[in-house]
Amino acid sequence: MEGKIIKQSLLNAYAAADVVTANGIHSITGLMPIRQGSVIRVDEIASAAEVQQVVTVTTPTIVAATRYALKIGNTGLRVQGWQQVMRTFAVTSPAILSGVAATDKQNVVAALVAKINASGLPVVAAAAGDDMTITDNPNYYKVNYSRLGATAVLARSGYVQSNIVVTTPAVYSQGLGTRMLESVPVTELTSGNLAQGTWGFPTNNLPIAGDTYQAFLIVYEQRSNEDAKTDFVHGIEASQLLYLNKGDADYAAVRTLVLALV
Numbered sequence: 001m002e003g004k005i006i007k008q009s010l011l012n013a014y015a016a017a018d019v020v021t022a023n024g025i026h027s028i029t030g031l032m033p034i035r036q037g038s039v040i041r042v043d044e045i046a047s048a049a050e051v052q053q054v055v056t057v058t059t060p061t062i063v064a065a066t067r068y069a070l071k072i073g074n075t076g077l078r079v080q081g082w083q084q085v086m087r088t089f090a091v092t093s094p095a096i097l098s099g100v101a102a103t104d105k106q107n108v109v110a111a112l113v114a115k116i117n118a119s120g121l122p123v124v125a126a127a128a129g130d131d132m133t134i135t136d137n138p139n140y141y142k143v144n145y146s147r148l149g150a151t152a153v154l155a156r157s158g159y160v161q162s163n164i165v166v167t168t169p170a171v172y173s174q175g176l177g178t179r180m181l182e183s184v185p186v187t188e189l190t191s192g193n194l195a196q197g198t199w200g201f202p203t204n205n206l207p208i209a210g211d212t213y214q215a216f217l218i219v220y221e222q223r224s225n226e227d228a229k230t231d232f233v234h235g236i237e238a239s240q241l242l243y244l245n246k247g248d249a250d251y252a253a254v255r256t257l258v259l260a261l262v
Helices: 101-117 177-183 251-259
Strands: 005-011 019-022 025-028 039-045 054-057 067-073 087-092 123-128 131-136 152-155 164-168 194-196 213-227 232-245
Touching (some): 039 251, 067 101, 087 101, 101 123, 152 164
Antiparallel strands (some): 054 131, 054 164, 067 152, 123 131, 213 232
8 A cells, every 4th residue: 555645845946966866865855865775666747737627418309398407516525524415407398399499408508507507516507509518617626625626417317428528628737836835834823723735735945836846756665663573674655745846957857866766
């Protein structure tokens, strides 16, 4: 099992001297020393700009006096300890239709769009001809966990799941200095409690708004106490995380040194 991240470091200006192997020890600025030969792998996490998910819902042929419903939400959305329950949005077509198929579809879509947009969910629904799009709001994975990943859209009465297609997949923000600043921990002066940010986020340097960072998760075996009875050295898997500002002139060279730790 992969161990938890025990230390993080962020470097804005750096050089080869910040990643050094000597006397059997890997020394990386801001991280705890790592025993040479213990590194299992180095996972490189590329920076990425956020892309909001777009779901297209194709409207089926409308039948008179029929319920049309979608279930929308994200059970990963939490606010003050409460977990969101996915919500059902439904309309029932009139007993007598207009006689124009496109008009009947547009009427159902308009009613659903109005209900979804009035719900407070972090999405925007919009008519697209006879069909509908549901676009996520920006800012996935808020630091306070009030918002996590992409929204799920499920077919209920009147629809089948094949009517629902993710036409633009979500891409989650990674390594963007402006968003990373939200994670810098700030504590209350009197209590020491976390006022904002995330415990464990690196504090040796602050992210720079507008800059991008490449992350490197260094997974290694950390030795614990030796068993005197069996001469067996216990080991556990641990991880440390390094962020490198991609704008530094030595980025390519230092990246190569970090990846060569294995």
